[in-house]
Amino acid sequence: MRKVQAMLLITLVFAIYCGSASRLPIASGEQVKMLDPYWAAGVVLRATPRLPCSVILLTEDRDSSSPELLESVVVRTKMKGHMRGMESSSARRHRSDTVATSCKAVHAGDENLDCQKVIELQGVDGGCVSSLHVSETHLSVAVFRAAVDGQDANMTQAQLTRVIVQARRVRQSSRCVTVVVVSDDPAFLATFAQFSLKGRLLGSSTRLLVVTRLPLPELRNLLISHWTFSMMNSVFLVLHDVSGQPGFGVYVSLPYSANGPMVVKVAFWMNKRGLLPVSQLNFFPQKFTNFYRATVNVTALPYRPYWSVVDDVDSDGTIVKRYTGSDARLLMTIAQALNFTFRVLPVTTWDQVTARVVERASFMASIYHIVLPQRQLRHDFTYTYEHVFTDFALAKPSLSSNWQSLYDPLADVVWASVLLAVLVVPILLFVITRPLVGDEYERKMGVSDGAQVVIATLLAQSIIKKFPRGSSGRVLVATWLVFAFIIGTAYRGNLTASLTLPKYPPRPETIEQLVKFADKVTMPPYGEQFLQFFKQSDSNVFQSLSKLMEIVPTASDGLRQASRMKEAFMDGRRYLQQMIADHFTRSDGSTQLYIGRESVLPGIAAWPIPHDAPYKPQVDHLMMRVIEAGLYEKWIGDMLYQARQEGRRRQLEYQQQQYREAVGDADYGGKLKALSLRHIQGPFILLFLGLCLSCITSATESVVQYITLRHLIRKC
Known part of the structure; x- marks a missing residue:
């Protein structure tokens, strides 16, 4: 029965096939x-x-x-x-x-x-x-x-x-x-x-x-x-x-x-x-909906958090490379949907990454590139899936030698007001406490005595002088003591804060400030397109920036130069954050570099592919579905979370190491962070000036005494 049904089905299909074929054109x-x-x-x-x-x-x-x-x-x-x-x-x-x-x-x-x-x-x-x-x-x-x-x-x-x-x-x-x-x-x-x-x-x-x-x-x-x-x-x-x-x-x-x-x-x-x-295929079939587990060549370089390579040990003991990052996971998702495997071609520079795409040796560069007109002349781009920000990184300004450390805790107006009070209050004490007759005459206060009282109380020192019994003098002294207590407490508190948390010099945060401050701005080899873009721009700031730009072999070289010299390094914000966290973070969690507040060039990013690539519609469709589902942002969040976890682990190891060293060292207090001469150089400068002044005064008194003595001898 099944054979009869099969024969009838084949006959029906053949009849439809021949009927459709007979309707096609026949030559005369x-x-x-x-x-x-x-x-x-x-x-x-x-x-x-x-x-x-x-x-x-x-x-x-x-x-x-x-x-x-x-x-x-x-x-x-x-x-x-x-x-x-x-x-x-x-x-x-x-x-x-x-x-x-x-x-x-x-x-x-x-x-x-x-x-x-x-x-x-x-x-x-x-x-x-x-x-x-x-x-x-x-x-x-x-x-x-x-x-x-x-x-x-x-x-x-x-x-x-x-x-x-x-x-x-x-x-x-x-x-x-x-x-x-x-x-x-x-x-x-x-x-x-x-x-x-x-x-x-x-x-x-x-x-x-x-x-x-x-x-x-x-x-x-x-x-x-x-x-x-x-x-x-x-x-x-x-x-x-x-x-x-x-x-x-x-x-x-x-x-x-x-x-x-x-x-x-x-x-x-x-x-x-x-x-x-003679085939089920159309005359112009879709060739790239299924790759049938074929191997596709791609190019990429480590660029965290988008692409990173980890050496993993397989079950048989061989070392295999495992790719992680948001763009790597996006490529894996596309490969799974289109049924292909990928092979990362060996490249050493970013120019080679896109050059393999232009030569069509690579199907795509599976790492984000900012869409620039100069780049579109060489290759196409996939669906723009990422909004990126090109930022700059600079070395944090160090605490320079500052002799004004004793002066900084209070503002100029406050210092002027305190000085005026120090000059006025002794005069008021002299006027108020000056007796005209009676026993109080012997207890009178001169201007020098009032100045001594004012300065001593301002510096929280004891007073040897006896005060008059009059109410007016006591009210004035009490008022001054309250004033001196408030000013002294505020000064000492701000002085302690400024010594432990010093005020750093201002640092560039915008493009205009960067152009005025930096001697050089570096970028990796792919920054050549950015250089051409800035040169062709109508913005005076971008043109000035192009004159400062210089290409360095790698991002690590540019960041190292930025950490030691008056230079800046430009790249993507997320990449800069990752590089600074991995290579320029101290064991106590502080960083040597900072990222400017204003972005140099906000833009959109996509994957480079050859011009008029026939598989672009399929790749774009899958990328759009991944972005709309929110998976890409989740992968970015996972990478940043792992980076934060790694930073916490390093910090915990550092604290444990500090604890072990402290337990084995009797002088544990020496492990605490001490104030350096840079912090408290103000008192030493003040002491040095006082010693110099005293020496000059002593020498002057000696000269005056010698001249006076000779003058007396001559008179005699």
């Missing part, structure tokens, strides 16, 4: 005799699920007038109904105007060229001929011909380069573009593959249809050796003539499949049966 008798490549290309384009809106036809056949066949086949009634159902009349008119405008833009400056509804563009340099067709069915076909017969390789490359530049302009002004290349010359196809990649003719969504009569083994070599044919959204249509019966086969290169890289035949055309599919 005249075309069967000599199967035209343009007609065959039109058959394949008509059979694709998503119909093209614009076609760019590139051929080396100068004398052929058959490109019109491609248009006539594609725009038959079936396609007309489909396109009219998809577009309004205004949209079709707009697209026709766009293609016509692009034609004028491509050939601007050549007075011999003109754009009409159906035109021939003659006289392009070196025998290149181009034509643009804008049919009434609103399918635009731009035709570019490059004659290569009898010309050397340099001339062919020059012509093909100009043609590709023009074709790219047409592609940029249209949508859903399909590029059709017709050639039987393997050298021409190889040159096209090379220069179309350099000229960025094919976008990630652009389709490529190559029509050729090359033998299949030679075609396989082309597919394997060129990125354009193997990785891009390309299909090969191979014309053949077997036993006098013309036909063609449709081949697709699959770089990743269950059986590895392979070339698959998806359909063939026969005169009697039309176009017959």
Whole structure:
């Protein structure tokens, strides 16, 4: 019973298969005799699920007038109904105007060229001929011909380069573009593959249809050796003539499949049966939804907390590298979703990280890079998943020698007020306590006695003098004692605080302050793009910053120079925080460097990938899903939490070591942090000045006494 059901199912499928195949176009008798490549290309384009809106036809056949066949086949009634159902009349008119405008833009400056509804563009340099067709069915076909017969390789490359530049302009002004290349010359196809990649003719969504009569083994070599044919959204249509019966086969290169890289035949055309599919694959299949556990090359360098490498011991005792960090986990998530494994190519510099991407030896640089116009000229970027801040790090200013340590606890106005009080109060004491008659006359206070009382009480010293019994004098002295107590307590408290927690000099916190303060600003090798960006900026601050910038080999070198000299180092904020915590933090938890409050250049970051990479949509989609789910921020938080835990562990080890040393040392008090001469140099300076003043006074008194004595002797 099951066998009967299976046979019925197979019969039904075959009937549907043949029915669908019979509806595909069949060549007329005249075309069967000599199967035209343009007609065959039109058959394949008509059979694709998503119909093209614009076609760019590139051929080396100068004398052929058959490109019109491609248009006539594609725009038959079936396609007309489909396109009219998809577009309004205004949209079709707009697209026709766009293609016509692009034609004028491509050939601007050549007075011999003109754009009409159906035109021939003659006289392009070196025998290149181009034509643009804008049919009434609103399918635009731009035709570019490059004659290569009898010309050397340099001339062919020059012509093909100009043609590709023009074709790219047409592609940029249209949508859903399909590029059709017709050639039987393997050298021409190889040159096209090379220069179309350099000229960025094919976008990630652009389709490529190559029509050729090359033998299949030679075609396989082309597919394997060129990125354009193997990785891009390309299909090969191979014309053949077997036993006098013309036909063609449709081949697709699959770089990743269950059986590895392979070339698959998806359909063939026969005169009697039309176009017959032989595979479940579409003519332009999605090649990068499943990598089938293939190994993909990536590049990255340690850059915590985004990417770090840890040597781990496997179960068999071998040492394996384990990658951690937020970007590493993001790559692992993408690899799991697309079913591939990754291999990190060995690189030593950041220039090599992006150079491997530009060379297409690496699929992507799986470490964040700030999006800059200078970088976009060399490679593309994935989805911008991170907002980054480029900051600067400087050495914390040290406590310089300051003789004003005794003066700093009080403000200038307070010192002036205290001095005024010291001068006024002794006079008031003299005036208030001065008796005119009686026994109190002997207890009078002079100005010097009042000054002694005021200064002694201000310095919390005892008083030998006897005070008058009058109430007015007692009120004045009591008031002064309260004043002296408050001022003295405040002074001693601030003095203690300033000695234990001294006031450091002001430090740069903004870009303007950095430019005025630093002698040099360093960055790693990838800072060359930042240097060019600052030079081209209209900001005077950025231009001044570019004059101070210098490239250093590594970030560690730049941070070490910043810790010893009057220099600054610029990099990402999170990376600076991680580097300072790992390498420039003392055992007591204090750091040698600080990060400025104002960011130099806020921006967005993404992964570098090759220009027009066909797998970019898949990678962008997965990255967007990870960011929207909040996983990336969680991974960043986990890395910073681990860094804080490591810092606490180091601090605990330091405290335990201090305790062990203290237990084994009788003089434990020596382990406490002592005040240095830098802290209390003010009293010593004051003592030195007092000694000098006393010496000068003593010498002056001796001189005066000697002069007086000689004067008396002369009188006698």
